[in-house]
Amino acid sequence: MKFKFSNPFNQNKMSQEKDNPNNSDNTIDNEQVTPVGEPFSDEISPDLPPVDEGNDLNKLKDELAESRDKFLRLYSEFDNFRKRTQRERLDLLKSAGADIIIALLPVLDDFDRAQKAFSSTNGDSTLKEGVDLIHNKMVSLLQQKGLSKMESVGKEFDVEFHEAITNIPAPSPDMVGKVVDEAESGYLLNGKVIRHAKVIVGN
Known part of the structure; x- marks a missing residue:
């Protein structure tokens, strides 16, 4: 034989719910619900600083001018470096050629002395012509340099x-x-x- 016991606490709870059928509605009414689509307030929060568009524009202009000055300065430095490099390269080539030419100057002196010697004596005319030919070719080549x-x-x-x-x-x-x-x-x-x-x- 089975006995069925009922919980007196549950009965009290159910009784309270029956006595107050509007409990759930009252709970909802007490909560603040923001209606869907309600517009936000246009007031600016006092915590946010005001935006000064004029100062921001001036700051951007100053930064742009500073960047432009840096670019022009770098371009000028690069252009000077390029010109200096080209000039040094040409000077190096000229100095390298100058060393060779300077080393040949005593040979030109010998040719000059030989020509003077031939002019003061009745030497072999064929030999004199050969010496003059070599001398003239050498002088012409060096003049081109x-x-x-x-x-x-x-x-x-x-x-x-x-x-x-x-x-x-x-x-x-x-x-x-x-x-x-x-x-x-x-x-x-x-x-x-x-x-x-x-x-x-x-x-």
Whole structure:
């Protein structure tokens, strides 16, 4: 035989729910519900700082001007570096060629002496023509590289171009302070002195 017991606590709860049928409705009414689609307030929160569009625009302009100045400065530095590199490269090539040409100057001196010797003697004309041919070819080649010979005799003595080895009485008044004779020719390479002329000056 089975006995069925009922919980008195459950009965009280059920009784309270029956006595207060509007409990659930009251609970909902007491909650604050925001209706769907209700517009938000246009008021600005006092916690947020006001936006100053004028200051922001000026700041952007200043930053743009600063960036532009940096770019122009870097471009100028790069352009100067490029020009300096090209100039140094050309100078290096010229100096390398100058060393070779300077080393050949004594050979030109020997040719000059040989030509003077042939002119003062009745030597073999065929040999003289051969020497002149080689000399002319060599001079022509060096001239293409920028070499030029100084013309010193009869010119005013100039320390930029001449090296005085001695002074002698001038053969005429108009030769005082001028180059009377030349012991060794001077040369220019691309307009720059690579060897001063050794000269005798009249006084």
